[in-house]
């Protein structure tokens with residue numbers, strides 16, 4: 001286990017002490033005023049001693065009117081600055097850097113969270129249970145959202161976070177601009193690949209304009225959206241090229257959306273069997289990323305596969321999502337040789353023949369997997385240990401409690 005111990009230097013000069021990154025996991029633990037809670041600090045305490053080279057927070061919203069989930073933290077001005085400082089400082093006291101992932105859900109907004117019509121590049125609904133048809137953003141509103149990303153980043157910097165990660169994956173607003181399936185605009189924000197990627201480039205520029213050069217700015221980007229007629233690997237590589245030219249500090253690769261949850265392992269069996277779902281794509285962008293390190297997230301479970309991916313040069317950093325909800329000190333375990341394989345909870349809905357009649361099982365499996373792992377985060381926030389034996393029924397109940405009955409409705413056809 002030598003290579004995973006090695007540090008990595010980012011273009012902004014920051015040094016990550018090793019090759020493990022805790023990827024963003026939405027905690028849903030914001031306080032009632034949408035600021036960070038004591039529970040979230042308790043949860044991050046667990047990760048702070050886990051031996052990570054970098055920890056990325058769950059997605060923080062840039063606009064309180066549009067939430068991905070009811071419990072999201074929102075940072076749109078400095079009203080929560082003291083508690084944000086306490087969150088960052090409490091974590092950094094133990095060593096590794098912490099970045100805030102910043103996001104706008106666009107059409108994937110949760111109806112219970114924002115209580116208003118979602119916005120998106122075009123008025124095209126996501127075919128996901130419980131999601132409402134969005135309305136198209138005006139050009140002024142697009143400028144406003146871009147500035148919001150920059151404001152949130154500037155506040156994160158003021159609070160002491162070491163960087164931000166733009167959420168450019170999983171079907172949220174940035175990917176909605178990138179994908180031809182969701183962006184059917186004909187103005188300067190859509191119509192061809194260059195105009196579709198303009199939004200993310202402008203977000204990066206706006207953040208750079210409002211933060212210091214030593215502040216890290218990374219992105220989690222989809223390799224593809226895994227849908228026919230959608231955002232392709234070729235287009236994704238062009239986005240990477242543009243982001244590298246604009247001075248991104250770290251590229252994390254993922255894929256899919258709530259309509260096609262590749263990031264949760266709903267990929268071809270042959271891909272899933274190779275453990276890391278997006279490694280082939282990562283290999284294909286190596287030549288264009290120069291000295292910008294690449295992290296890959298999705299599917300890594302064995303120490304041997306992690307070691308191989310880094311030593312063979314397919315990626316520089318190993319992103320871990322779900323395993324960190326069960327084994328919060330996963331890197332420590334692997335680096336000391338105590339752990340050779342992380343647990344992989346295959347959470348699937350039971351009673352399939354009955355429930356399959358009233359809901360979309362594939363979409364429900366993805367939602368249940370998320371909910372089951374979110375429950376583990378909540379346990380740690382309450383000062384308890386994760387529970388690997390938690391039943392899918394309990395996770396299903398919590399899914400309903402957090403997201404309301406709309407979470408179980410079969411998906412409707414998108415309105416084009």
Ligand SMILES: Cc1cc2nc3c(=O)[nH]c(=O)nc-3n(C[C@H](O)[C@H](O)[C@H](O)COP(=O)(O)O)c2cc1C
Pocket residue numbers: 023024025026027057058059101167169170220254263264297298299300319320321322323369370371373374
């Ligand atoms: C409970 C839960 C919450 C998640 N929240 C986020 C999030 O806020 N932002 C994000 O980019 N990815 C999020 N993800 C996806 C993970 O970061 C990761 O991409 C995915 O779980 C695949 O990696 P893994 O196989 O290591 O779990 C979430 C996943 C889970 C299970």
